[in-house]
């Protein structure tokens with residue numbers, strides 16, 4: 001009898017471990033999607049009345065600032081191939097598709113006085129095709145392709161951009177809001193502001209750190225908030241949708257247990273994403289205290305009469321606070337963070353990095369993607385989700401981007417390892433009480449990876465950019481994701497029967513990294 005009990009106990013135990021480690025279910029109603037962005041896939045850069053964006057200008061600059069001198073002129077040609085795109089979504093079984101609308105395709109000069117009907121037609125066709133196939137359109141209004149006309153007026157550093165963005169959003173609600181029920185105003189404010197205005201890693205390459213990214217931050221927040229208020233006041237009743245923002249968050253882990261390193265990691269989180277999340281999602285609103293304090297202190301030391309970080313008035317704090325129906329989370333990786341004497345003289349003065357006062361480094365033991373900044377750190381994703389829950393009263397979280405880059409090839413075991421480990425960490429966070437409601441893979445297909453051109457591949461589908469019809473072929477990871485969605489489960493042992501070695505070999509490339517180690521919390 002005792003022996004039977006022991007055996008029974010062992011069976012239960014191993015079943016528990018098995019179900020936790022091998023097959024785990026997603027919560028009821030959990031939604032799966034994939035994401036793209038207009039400039040990265042559409043092409044059709046100068047067709048049918050589209051105006052120019054800052055990325056059209058950037059990629060046509062001589063000498064080219066793009067690693068492989070490429071452009072998004074044609075990209076994956078989704079302007080012509082959107083029906084094939086929807087077919088791919090059907091093959092995987094996506095619940096929703098997150099794509100962005102090109103502002104200058106709809107409003108060629110940026111202003112709403114002239115609407116480009118051909119651009120509206122294109123998005124109508126895409127949206128209708130999605131709905132016909134039971135795929136929910138999840139629309140980002142701004143994924144970095146600002147009309148060049150507005151850039152000439154200062155772009156996101158001009159406070160008037162707030163109203164221009166509101167005018168644009170109104171056109172989108174009017175034209176598409178009868179069918180689009182899920183909106184994201186802004187994709188990644190930090191990347192718009194810091195990478196575009198504070199450095200030269202994204203258009204418009206302004207590179208005026210310490211000043212420009214902070215002006216941009218205030219305007220982006222206000223633009224987002226005013227569009228949210230507009231939806232609330234004039235559209236929500238009729239159109240009955242949800243609207244929010246997507247913020248890119250890296251997890252910053254203290255490099256050691258010293259107080260300095262803990263504070264450095266905290267400051268890095270506050271500067272990197274708290275600067276944008278805190279005004280919207282915290283109870284108090286406004287920029288985070290640490291950010292205000294650091295920039296004000298440094299500014300005073302440097303002889304500025306006012307903080308380089310613009311203030312938000314009480315009315316602006318109130319306007320911005322609470323303006324997102326969900327936390328749209330884009331996340332890819334983690335960094336180790338420290339603060340010590342070596343910081344002295346490390347960063348330009350003034351600069352965002354100097355204001356933050358932290359050093360962020362990679363851990364060489366973490367699996368490395370093709371993108372230099374991207375390493376696989378699933379426990380960092382877990383900690384990030386728990387931190388968002390703790391900081392912002394457990395908001396509903398939609399993971400709006402997550403993914404892995406390779407050099408190419410259909411057999412992408414390292415991408416599969418990444419997706420499995422990140423989904424597993426997501427489920428751990430759900431067990432911890434985090435309200436995660438959706439997951440979006442970046443990306444549906446290979447595309448123009450900004451300054452890195454076509455040298456980094458994020459797609460579930462490989463795109464042959466050299467073939468005239470931009471042939472799309474599912475990678476092994478597409479088969480794995482399809483099964484996750486079909487079963488609503490994560491099964492780390494699943495092997496797709498219909499993914500053949502021949503199809504994998506046909507790409508002629510093999511993967512350089514394999515992160516086959518499975519992660520356990």
Ligand code: GBE
Nearest residue numbers: 037187188191248330332372373401442449458
């Ligand atoms: C998303 O941004 C974008 O929304 C999407 O358009 C893009 O294709 C996708 O990522 C893949 O890149 O080494 O830390 O100093 C910063 C992700 C690197 C945001 C970090 C790269 C933030 C982009 C350089 N950034 N990341 S480093």
